[in-house]
Amino acid sequence: AEYIIENHSLQHFAMQNNLIGQEGTDLFALTLRTNKSLVSLSLVNCGVNDVALVSIATQLEKSNRTLLRLDLSSNLIGDAGVKKLAKVFPTNNILSSVNLSKNKITAAGGDEILAALKQKHKNIANFALAELILTDNDIGPVQHEIEVMMGKSLGAQRDAFVFASDYSKTAPLRTTKVHVVGRDTAGKSTLIRALLGGKFSEDYTPSYGINTTPVLARIDGTPWEEHGIKPLNGYCPDFLARFANIYLDKQKRSEHEKEREEAKERRNSIQKGVSKLVGTVARNSSTKLDGGRTPSRNSARRGSILRDVVDIFSRKKNPRLDDLEYEFYELDSDESSVYEEDEVYEKFHPEVLGKARRERDNIGFIISEFSGNRMYYSLYHAFLAESGIYLVTFNLSHLLCETEEEQKDTLRYLNYWIKAIRYNSPGASVMFVGTRFDHFKKTKAVKDFVDATNQCIAEITERIFPEMKHEKSKEDKALDAAKSFQAALSGANSRKVNLITNKEKKLLFFPVELKTGEGVKQVRQALDEAAPDQMFFKTQIPGRFLKFLDTMKSHGKPWIDAETVKQCAAKDLNGEEETEQALKYFHAIGYIMHITNIKSFKGCVVLDSTWLYENTTKILSVTGSDYINMGKIKAAGLNNDLSDVISNGLASRELLALLWDKDNFTFLLKYMEQNLIISRWGFDDEERVKYVIPSILQLKPSSLKPVCKDNLQCMFNFHHALTLGVYERIACQVVQSTLSSAKDSKAPELYYGFSKHYLGDDFTFYLERTPDVINCYIEDYKKPPIKCITRLLKMFGKVRECLGEGMKFETRLLIEPKVYESYESVKAKKLGNWC
Numbered sequence: 001a002e003y004i005i006e007n008h009s010l011q012h013f014a015m016q017n018n019l020i021g022q023e024g025t026d027l028f029a030l031t032l033r034t035n036k037s038l039v040s041l042s043l044v045n046c047g048v049n050d051v052a053l054v055s056i057a058t059q060l061e062k063s064n065r066t067l068l069r070l071d072l073s074s075n076l077i078g079d080a081g082v083k084k085l086a087k088v089f090p091t092n093n094i095l096s097s098v099n100l101s102k103n104k105i106t107a108a109g110g111d112e113i114l115a116a117l118k119q120k121h122k123n124i125a126n127f128a129l130a131e132l133i134l135t136d137n138d139i140g141p142v143q144h145e146i147e148v149m150m151g152k153s154l155g156a157q158r159d160a161f162v163f164a165s166d167y168s169k170t171a172p173l174r175t176t177k178v179h180v181v182g183r184d185t186a187g188k189s190t191l192i193r194a195l196l197g198g199k200f201s202e203d204y205t206p207s208y209g210i211n212t213t214p215v216l217a218r219i220d221g222t223p224w225e226e227h228g229i230k231p232l233n234g235y236c237p238d239f240l241a242r243f244a245n246i247y248l249d250k251q252k253r254s255e256h257e258k259e260r261e262e263a264k265e266r267r268n269s270i271q272k273g274v275s276k277l278v279g280t281v282a283r284n285s286s287t288k289l290d291g292g293r294t295p296s297r298n299s300a301r302r303g304s305i306l307r308d309v310v311d312i313f314s315r316k317k318n319p320r321l322d323d324l325e326y327e328f329y330e331l332d333s334d335e336s337s338v339y340e341e342d343e344v345y346e347k348f349h350p351e352v353l354g355k356a357r358r359e360r361d362n363i364g365f366i367i368s369e370f371s372g373n374r375m376y377y378s379l380y381h382a383f384l385a386e387s388g389i390y391l392v393t394f395n396l397s398h399l400l401c402e403t404e405e406e407q408k409d410t411l412r413y414l415n416y417w418i419k420a421i422r423y424n425s426p427g428a429s430v431m432f433v434g435t436r437f438d439h440f441k442k443t444k445a446v447k448d449f450v451d452a453t454n455q456c457i458a459e460i461t462e463r464i465f466p467e468m469k470h471e472k473s474k475e476d477k478a479l480d481a482a483k484s485f486q487a488a489l490s491g492a493n494s495r496k497v498n499l500i501t502n503k504e505k506k507l508l509f510f511p512v513e514l515k516t517g518e519g520v521k522q523v524r525q526a527l528d529e530a531a532p533d534q535m536f537f538k539t540q541i542p543g544r545f546l547k548f549l550d551t552m553k554s555h556g557k558p559w560i561d562a563e564t565v566k567q568c569a570a571k572d573l574n575g576e577e578e579t580e581q582a583l584k585y586f587h588a589i590g591y592i593m594h595i596t597n598i599k600s601f602k603g604c605v606v607l608d609s610t611w612l613y614e615n616t617t618k619i620l621s622v623t624g625s626d627y628i629n630m631g632k633i634k635a636a637g638l639n640n641d642l643s644d645v646i647s648n649g650l651a652s653r654e655l656l657a658l659l660w661d662k663d664n665f666t667f668l669l670k671y672m673e674q675n676l677i678i679s680r681w682g683f684d685d686e687e688r689v690k691y692v693i694p695s696i697l698q699l700k701p702s703s704l705k706p707v708c709k710d711n712l713q714c715m716f717n718f719h720h721a722l723t724l725g726v727y728e729r730i731a732c733q734v735v736q737s738t739l740s741s742a743k744d745s746k747a748p749e750l751y752y753g754f755s756k757h758y759l760g761d762d763f764t765f766y767l768e769r770t771p772d773v774i775n776c777y778i779e780d781y782k783k784p785p786i787k788c789i790t791r792l793l794k795m796f797g798k799v800r801e802c803l804g805e806g807m808k809f810e811t812r813l814l815i816e817p818k819v820y821e822s823y824e825s826v827k828a829k830k831l832g833n834w835c
């Protein structure tokens, strides 16, 4: 038992024929109090007596909210113990199966159980108990009554499942994405572990690529739980159960409303007898004291839900729009059910419903950690979401206490991420988390450090959104900056990035101390609070959306092409428009990836995004051996190929084929090529096909400097919006154009952020990346140099197709020392040496 107290991933524990005694019982009770993963506990023939049961039941009544199954058959339990356990039934809404057969229960115990069930049955939404085995006791006729009672509650659950499987019913899934981003060693993995209630570790293991964990958050600020959404199986029961649960909830609500109505009527009739004056006073005071605000809140809520619905599902021909009102649904609707009733009941064990019950009112977060390692950054674009919450994580001591280089680096990463968010996710929320607050606390000047950090974040946000103007009131600069940050975004884009500030401490960031867990609760709560504001969080989606997801998943593949998506949709959804809505929705909350920007995969759906992360990052992880099976590479005789990747960024087709599984090789290769992450390399005389990967190139030798002829220098200025990945994609694009347009071109010389290119004999030029600008220096030309820029602009256009319209820049050409002019006017007026 000591072991299971500590082991937080243990789900099942079973023991037989083993006398546990008093000490053992106490340990099990403690386990039920502290362990947050135990789902089933079985103590068969272990001498469990009334005293033992009382202490177990006390935990089930008070604190445990995970246990679904309890098997105590063949023990020494009598009426006193059962009396206590029966008390659990009306309050614990998780426990769904209890086995008490072969014990010493009599009619008195049976009466207690029956009374508890009756009480519980009234409260149908909380009814979890689906199985109660009492055979081989001495209960008498009451046992039959208990069975009838149990049958009724089962009927309610069954109805709920039928409801859930119905096509047209709607419910919100209450799910949103959380992206945890920041530089390496910022503390991202540690933060996620802390949010989940895990243990702190001093050890640092770098993360590779993107790691996704679906979790459930209870809104009481306690640690989050990992959620069992498996990418390719177990999907539908989870979702339908959640749906079923929401139905039960609605039913409960309507019961409440009925009760309230009745109470109101009673009150009214009493008031009629009282004098007018007294009546008015009574009404007024009751308005203030209790439910006075409720009606207006209700109608506001209804309004907002309707607005959501109209936003997302507004289709003039939608015949079901009336149904979307937040109302109670009749069960005997004549809509055809997606699943047959019996099928539904067979498919879903009551346990599933019990599990879903734990999720009610909870929030689903799909947490993704983006590794801080720079080689993955050019990939991230494809995985950033338009909506959701960004946790921008940084290490406080890196930012303020270490070497200047370290500080600069930390700032660079912060800048990078703010840019990326501005660029890719104009609808998102941003939250800054500073780790290692413990480091600060040792010093006396904690407040100074905190202020400095705050100022730093205010400056970054201001710099990246230069269009914002704000009056700096000396007192509250920080919050001012936050406001302007928001205003700037809403001005720059129609959607608004929202900065989640630390209201409690009046800061722009959340300091945390992961070693002790201090501050983690505040982060959790802020996320819980921010979740309902996220796009699609409250959106009511119809059951058929989930059926559509199930149908797509049933193909058992990590991705399916546009044609197959269409076929699935034809089965489950009403037309193309609805298909688009469903795909957009599931994409936004992170259940699938709907590819829209890549030509040959347009409309294709990646059902298992983890699979895509893993495969696409594999080739970028060549230096970390975790992803890559070195033995396999050796065995295939591809050792040299591997070193070619590491030193030159060139991967052979054979190596890629080895890393990626055969069935999906073509898909992944095309995906990478069309996303401009890799590019066919056709310059060597070798017959073997190779691909260049600009994201993993080495830094340039310091001796290599760009050479510029006739002052032919041009800058592509991104004005604080140049994110990693843009330069790499341009490099890919130039490699492609060089190959396709000028057959006799020399191979480009590529480094990280720097390259030399030859476009046949026509042009020789350098590209160089600085934080906000990509510079081009023309070394030699046989045609008017302006043509080189025109060709480059075309390539930038291709990159924009891939990255989206958010990629904005200005092209400025040097016409005399220190004087730049726009591309258009240089061309029109033939300025400088360009034309």
Ligand SMILES: Nc1nc2c(ncn2[C@@H]2O[C@H](COP(=O)(O)OP(=O)(O)OP(=O)(O)O)[C@@H](O)[C@H]2O)c(=O)[nH]1
Pocket: 182, 183, 184, 185, 186, 187, 188, 189, 190, 191, 201, 202, 203, 204, 205, 206, 207, 208, 370, 371, 372, 373, 435, 436, 437, 438, 512, 513, 514, 515
């Ligand atoms: N003392 C202390 N150590 C911390 C704190 N936060 C993180 N650390 C340590 O910092 C190190 C790096 O943490 P990780 O969470 O693995 O870093 P990461 O951001 O996930 O890094 P990558 O996965 O490489 O991008 C670990 O050794 C942690 O123990 C903190 O608040 N206090």
Ligand SMILES: [Mg+2]
Pocket: 188, 189, 190, 205, 206, 207, 369, 371
């Ligand atoms: Mg990590």
